[in-house]
Amino acid sequence: MKYGMVIDLTKCSRCHACVAACRVEHFLPLRVTWVKLIAYETEDAGVVDVSTFPVRCNQCKEAPCVDVCPTGATQQRPDGIVQIEAKKCIGCRYCVIACPYQNRTFLSKELDPGYFPGHPKTRFEEKGKKLYPHQRGTTMKCNFCMERIDYGTAHNLKPGIDRDATPACVNTCQARALTFGDLDDPRSNVSKLIRERKPLQLQRELGTDPSVYYIDGIIGGKDNKAPIESQTGSHIQHLSSVEARAKEIFPELKQGK
Amino acid sequence: MPERKVVYSTCKSCHGGCGVKVTVEDGVPVHIEGNPDTLTRGTMCSKGLSSIQHIDSPYRLKYPMKRVGAKKEGKWQRISWDEALDTIAAKVKESQEKYGKESISISQGTGRGYNRYIHRLARSLGTANVISPGYVCHSPRLGLYGLVTGYGRLYCDYHGWGGEFPKTQIMWAKQLEISSADSEMCNWFIQSLDHCKNLIIIDPRASAYATRATLWLQPRPGSDCALAMGMMNVIVNEGLWDKEFVENWTYGFEELKERINEWTPEKTEEVTWVPKEKIIAAARMFAIDTPGCIQVGSSLERQANCGHTLRAITCLMGMAGNIERPGSMVSWVLPETGLIEDFFLELPLTPEMQSKIIGIDKFKMGAARTCNPDTMVKAILDGKAPVHVWISIGGQQIVHMANTKEVVAAIEKMDFMVHVDLFMGPMAQASDMVLPSAHWLELDDVYDMHPRFFIAAHNKVVEPPGEAKSDAWIFNEIGKRTAPEHWFKDEKECLDYQVRKGMAGKMKWKDFSKNLVSGCWGKDQVYYKYKTDYWRKGGGFPTATGKFEFVSKRLAELGYDPLPVYREPGESPYRTPELYKEYPLIMSSGFRQPFYFLGQYRNIPWLRSFMEYPMAQMHPETAAKYGVADGDWIWIESPRGKIRQKCRTFPGILRGMLMATANWFYPEEGPEGYHGVFISNPNVLTSNDHLDPMYGSPDLTCLLCKVWKCTEDELQDNVFKTQEFGYVQRTVEK
Numbered sequence: 001m002k003y004g005m006v007i008d009l010t011k012c013s014r015c016h017a018c019v020a021a022c023r024v025e026h027f028l029p030l031r032v033t034w035v036k037l038i039a040y041e042t043e044d045a046g047v048v049d050v051s052t053f054p055v056r057c058n059q060c061k062e063a064p065c066v067d068v069c070p071t072g073a074t075q076q077r078p079d080g081i082v083q084i085e086a087k088k089c090i091g092c093r094y095c096v097i098a099c100p101y102q103n104r105t106f107l108s109k110e111l112d113p114g115y116f117p118g119h120p121k122t123r124f125e126e127k128g129k130k131l132y133p134h135q136r137g138t139t140m141k142c143n144f145c146m147e148r149i150d151y152g153t154a155h156n157l158k159p160g161i162d163r164d165a166t167p168a169c170v171n172t173c174q175a176r177a178l179t180f181g182d183l184d185d186p187r188s189n190v191s192k193l194i195r196e197r198k199p200l201q202l203q204r205e206l207g208t209d210p211s212v213y214y215i216d217g218i219i220g221g222k223d224n225k226a227p228i229e230s231q232t233g234s235h236i237q238h239l240s241s242v243e244a245r246a247k248e249i250f251p252e253l254k255q256g257k
Numbered sequence: 258m259p260e261r262k263v264v265y266s267t268c269k270s271c272h273g274g275c276g277v278k279v280t281v282e283d284g285v286p287v288h289i290e291g292n293p294d295t296l297t298r299g300t301m302c303s304k305g306l307s308s309i310q311h312i313d314s315p316y317r318l319k320y321p322m323k324r325v326g327a328k329k330e331g332k333w334q335r336i337s338w339d340e341a342l343d344t345i346a347a348k349v350k351e352s353q354e355k356y357g358k359e360s361i362s363i364s365q366g367t368g369r370g371y372n373r374y375i376h377r378l379a380r381s382l383g384t385a386n387v388i389s390p391g392y393v394c395h396s397p398r399l400g401l402y403g404l405v406t407g408y409g410r411l412y413c414d415y416h417g418w419g420g421e422f423p424k425t426q427i428m429w430a431k432q433l434e435i436s437s438a439d440s441e442m443c444n445w446f447i448q449s450l451d452h453c454k455n456l457i458i459i460d461p462r463a464s465a466y467a468t469r470a471t472l473w474l475q476p477r478p479g480s481d482c483a484l485a486m487g488m489m490n491v492i493v494n495e496g497l498w499d500k501e502f503v504e505n506w507t508y509g510f511e512e513l514k515e516r517i518n519e520w521t522p523e524k525t526e527e528v529t530w531v532p533k534e535k536i537i538a539a540a541r542m543f544a545i546d547t548p549g550c551i552q553v554g555s556s557l558e559r560q561a562n563c564g565h566t567l568r569a570i571t572c573l574m575g576m577a578g579n580i581e582r583p584g585s586m587v588s589w590v591l592p593e594t595g596l597i598e599d600f601f602l603e604l605p606l607t608p609e610m611q612s613k614i615i616g617i618d619k620f621k622m623g624a625a626r627t628c629n630p631d632t633m634v635k636a637i638l639d640g641k642a643p644v645h646v647w648i649s650i651g652g653q654q655i656v657h658m659a660n661t662k663e664v665v666a667a668i669e670k671m672d673f674m675v676h677v678d679l680f681m682g683p684m685a686q687a688s689d690m691v692l693p694s695a696h697w698l699e700l701d702d703v704y705d706m707h708p709r710f711f712i713a714a715h716n717k718v719v720e721p722p723g724e725a726k727s728d729a730w731i732f733n734e735i736g737k738r739t740a741p742e743h744w745f746k747d748e749k750e751c752l753d754y755q756v757r758k759g760m761a762g763k764m765k766w767k768d769f770s771k772n773l774v775s776g777c778w779g780k781d782q783v784y785y786k787y788k789t790d791y792w793r794k795g796g797g798f799p800t801a802t803g804k805f806e807f808v809s810k811r812l813a814e815l816g817y818d819p820l821p822v823y824r825e826p827g828e829s830p831y832r833t834p835e836l837y838k839e840y841p842l843i844m845s846s847g848f849r850q851p852f853y854f855l856g857q858y859r860n861i862p863w864l865r866s867f868m869e870y871p872m873a874q875m876h877p878e879t880a881a882k883y884g885v886a887d888g889d890w891i892w893i894e895s896p897r898g899k900i901r902q903k904c905r906t907f908p909g910i911l912r913g914m915l916m917a918t919a920n921w922f923y924p925e926e927g928p929e930g931y932h933g934v935f936i937s938n939p940n941v942l943t944s945n946d947h948l949d950p951m952y953g954s955p956d957l958t959c960l961l962c963k964v965w966k967c968t969e970d971e972l973q974d975n976v977f978k979t980q981e982f983g984y985v986q987r988t989v990e991k
C-alpha cells in the first residue's frame with residue numbers, strides 16, 4: 001500500500017479550487033496554503049505553452065525531510081504518507097530547507113494573524129482550534145488528507161474511489177485533473193494512468209521518487225459517441241419520472257426515437 | 258457532546274448551481290464540499306468553498322441603516338426594519354404621485370436568483386425602468402438566438418444524453434473551464450472534452466486550454482463578427498453547409514450568401530488579425546466534423562456591435578446544421594415546475610409601462626423589457642430622466658457600467674436610493690439607505706439562474722448575522738407595502754407559490770427543498786424538435802416563417818439590417834486612426850478570474866490572496882515596446898481617464914493589446930472615493946457614447962489606450978500601504 005496522486009496537466013484549469021478545499025479541510029491559517037499552483041508560461045519560436053502545475057507535498061518515497069528531522073517528528077507511514085507529529089517538532093526547520101520542492105511551511109505568528117486581522121477570530125477558526133489544531137512554531141505541509149484516508153479505511157472505504165476516503169482537493173476538482181489511489185495496486189486508477197500516460201515526477205534526478213506524478217497531453221482527437229451511462233443521467237435524484245415527464249411534454253414522442 | 262448535522266443546499270457564489278453539502282456543528286458550518294448526488298458530482302470552485310469564510314466576515318452588513326452624513330462620508334445610523342421599509346414605501350408613493358410610475362427604477366447585479374423578485378416588484382409598481390446588466394451579459398445572446406430560431410434558450414449540448422457529444426467545440430471569448438460564472442456548465446463542458454475531436458479556442462488571450470486545443474485563434478478585440486462572417490464565407494465557397502437542414506428548415510440562405518461574399522479569408526485576416534489558414538481550418542472543422550457547438554462569452558456582448566456578432570454566430574451554427582442535433586446547440590426542455598420566471602412574467606408589461614422605458618426609442622431589442630442604463634445615465638445628467646427613486650440590489654453599477662465618472666455623477670443626483678447588499682461598497686455609499694441581505698448559506702430559496710433544465714433548492718444552513726434577511730423576504734416586504742395585491746402573506750407562501758406547478762400542482766416549498774432538484778435531463782431532453790410537432794404542427798421552428806431565419810423580417814421591421822453586418826468598435830485602429838496614433842494599444846477588460854465573480858470577493862481573504870492587485874496583461878514584446886516591465890505599476894489611459902494596474906507580461910496574449918482586469922474596486926479603501934473605484938477599474942476608461950444599435954451595449958471589451966510606468970510617488974493611496982482587512986501579505990511600512 002503506497003498512496004499516490006496523478007495530476008493531469010492537460011485538464012488543470014488553474015481554477016484554485018483545490019487550494020480552497022484544502023484550506024477548508026484543514027482550517028488553515030490565513031497565510032498558509034498546502035497546495036500551490038505554479039504557472040508555466042513560455043513562448044518558443046512562436047509556440048506558446050500555458051500550463052499550470054498544482055504542487056503539494058510529493059510524499060517522496062525517499063524523503064530528505066524525513067532524513068534530516070532530528071526528533072523523528074517527520075516520519076513516513078507504511079502507506080507512504082509523510083507526516084509531521086507536531087508534538088515532537090522543535091521548529092528547527094531543517095526539513096524546510098531539506099525539501100527540494102519548498103513544500104513545507106514553518107507556522108510563524110505572521111502567517112497566522114487570524115482571518116480578519118484586528119477582529120476576533122471567526123466562528124470557523126474557533127471551531128478549528130478544537131477540530132484541527134495547528135501548533136505555532138512547528139512545520140506543516142500537505143498530508144494527503146490522511147485523516148480522511150484513515151477515517152475511510154476504518155470504514156471499509158477505498159481511497160481514490162470513495163469520497164470520504166479521498167483527499168478534499170481531488171473531490172472538488174471540476175476538471176477532474178487529480179486522481180488518487182494505491183500505487184502498489186496494479187488495478188488502481190493511478191497505476192493505470194501511470195502505465196498508460198508516461199508520467200513525469202518533479203525533479204526526478206534528485207532521487208526523491210515522488211508519489212505525485214504529472215501527465216501531459218493535448219485535448220481532442222477523441223470519438224464523440226456517448227457511452228450509455230452518459231445518456232441516462234440516472235445517478236441523479238429528481239422529482240419527475242423520466243417516462244411520465246416525456247409523455248407530458250410531448251405525447252407523440254416515442255422514447256429513444 | 259457537540260451536535261452535528263449535515264445540510265444539503267445549492268451554491269450561489271457565482272450564478273450558481275453546484276450541489277453543496279455542509280456540516281454544521283453547534284450552529285457553525287465546519288465543513289463545506291460538493292454534494293456528489295447532484296449534477297456537479299461533488300465538485301465546487303474556490304468561490305463557493307470560501308463561503309465559509311465569507312459568512313463569518315466582521316464586515317458584513319447586519320442591520321438596516323440610514324445615511325446621516327453626506328454621500329461618501331460613510332456616516333450611517335442603525336434603524337429598524339419597520340422604519341426602513343416604511344420609508345421606502347413612502348418615498349415610492351410620493352415619487353409615483355409626483356412624477357409618475359416610471360419614476361421608480363429598480364436595479365440588480367448579475368443574475369443571483371433575485372431577478373424574479375426585482376422584476377415582479379417593478380411590474381407590480383407599474384414601471385419597466387429596470388436596470389439590469391443583461392444587455393452586456395446574456396440578453397443579446399438570448400435575444401438573437403430567439404430571433405433566429407424562435408427560441409432563446411439555446412445551449413451547448415455537452416451531456417451526451419442524445420448518444421453523441423459535440424465533435425467540434427468552439428469556445429468563443431469564454432473560459433467555461435474555470436467556471437467563473439456557470440458552475441454546472443463548467444462541469445459538463447470539461448467532461449465532454451473526453452469525447453471531443455476538435456477544440457477551437459477563440460480568444461485574444463490564452464485561456465487555460467488554449468495551447469492544448471486543436472486550434473487557437475486570437476482575433477483583435479471587437480472584430481468577432483467579421484471572423485464569423487469569414488468562417489461562413491469559407492463554408493459557402495467550399496460547399497460545406499448542411500444541405501438537408503439549410504434546404505428544408507431555413508429561410509434566406511441566398512441573401513446571406515450574398516452578404517458574406519466580400520468576407521474572403523484574406524479580407525477577414527486583414528480585419529481580425531487572425532491568419533487566414535486558421536480561419537479556413539476552423540470553418541472546415543465546424544462544418545465537417547459535426548455535431549458541433551459554440552459557447553460564447555459575454556465579452557462579445559460587451560461590444561457595440563454585439564447584436565450582429567451574435568446574429569452572425571447563430572447563422573454560422575445553422576449553416577453547419579448544428580442546431581437541435583445531439584451534441585450541437587439545443588434548446589432545453591423545462592422542468593416540471595415550469596419556467597420559474599413565470600413568477601414575474603405573469604404580471605403584464607403593459608404598453609403604457611413599455612412606452613416609458615428609457616432608451617426604448619433607440620434600442621428596440623435591449624430596451625424592450627428593461628431600460629438602457631447608459632441612456633439613463635445621460636438622461637439623468639441632462640436633467641431629462643423620469644427616474645427619482647432607485648431601489649438597488651446586489652449590483653455595483655458604479656463599477657460595471659461604462660464611464661465611471663458619469664455614472665457616479667448621475668447616481669449622486671437621485672432623490673432617494675436604497676441599496677441591498679452583504680457588504681458596504683460603492684453603490685451603498687451612494688445610497689440613502691442600506692439593507693443587509695443574507696448569504697445563500699443563510700436562506701431558503703429557489704435556485705433558478707439558468708432556468709434551462711433544472712431548478713434547485715437553497716436550504717438555510719445557518720442563521721444570518723444580526724437582522725440580515727433573504728432577498729425573498731426583503732422584496733416581499735417592500736411589495737406588501739407598495740403593491741399588496743401582488744405579494745404574499747410571508748416568505749413561505751411566496752416560496753410555495755414559486756414551485757406550485759410541480760407534482761401536478763401540489764408541490765410545496767417543503768417538498769421541493771427536500772428533493773433539492775427538479776429538472777429534465779437524460780432521456781427527458783428532446784432533440785430535433787423542429788422535425789416533430791413540438792413547436793408547430795407538421796414541424797418547423799417557432800419563428801414567423803417557421804424556419805431558422807438567416808434573414809430576419811422582424812429585424813427589418815424594427816429598422817435594423819435583416820442580415821448580419823460587421824461594424825468596427827467605436828475606437829479602433831481602422832475607425833479612428835488618428836486616435837490610434839495617440840492611444841496605440843487595443844484594450845480589453847474581458848479577463849475574468851476563477852476566484853472572483855465580477856465585482857465580488859476582493860474582501861474575502863482566501864480569495865484575495867489569489868490576486869492581490871488587478872493585473873494588466875501584455876505580451877512581453879508589447880510591454881518592452883512601451884517601456885514597462887512585469888511587476889511594474891502602470892498607468893493606463895484612454896480619452897476618458899486613467900487608472901493604475903499592475904503589469905503582468907504574458908506570452909499568451911495578442912501583441913499590440915492590453916488585457917485589463919475588470920470590475921476592480923478596493924473594499925478596504927475608504928468611502929470617500931467610493932472604495933477606490935477610480936484607482937484601478939477599467940470602466941473609468943470606457944466610453945458610453947458608442948452603443949450597439951440593437952442592445953445599447955457599450956464597448957467595454959474593445960477600446961484604445963496607452964500605458965506608462967507609475968512613479969513611487971504616485972502610489973500613495975491607502976491601498977498601496979495598509980494591511981487593512983488582512984487580504985494581502987505585505988509589510989506595513991511600504
Ligand code: SF4
Pocket residue numbers: 011012013014015016017018019037054172173174175176177178
Ligand atoms: S482544482 Fe483541479 S483544475 Fe482547479 S487548480 Fe486544482 S487541480 Fe487545477
Ligand code: SF4
Pocket residue numbers: 056057058059060063064065066082098099100101102103104141208
Ligand atoms: S515534497 Fe518535500 S516535504 Fe514532501 S516528502 Fe518530499 S521532501 Fe518531504
Ligand code: SF4
Pocket residue numbers: 268269270271272273274275300301302303304305306436438439440441
Ligand atoms: S462554480 Fe459557482 S455554484 Fe459552483 S461552487 Fe463555484 S460559485 Fe458555487
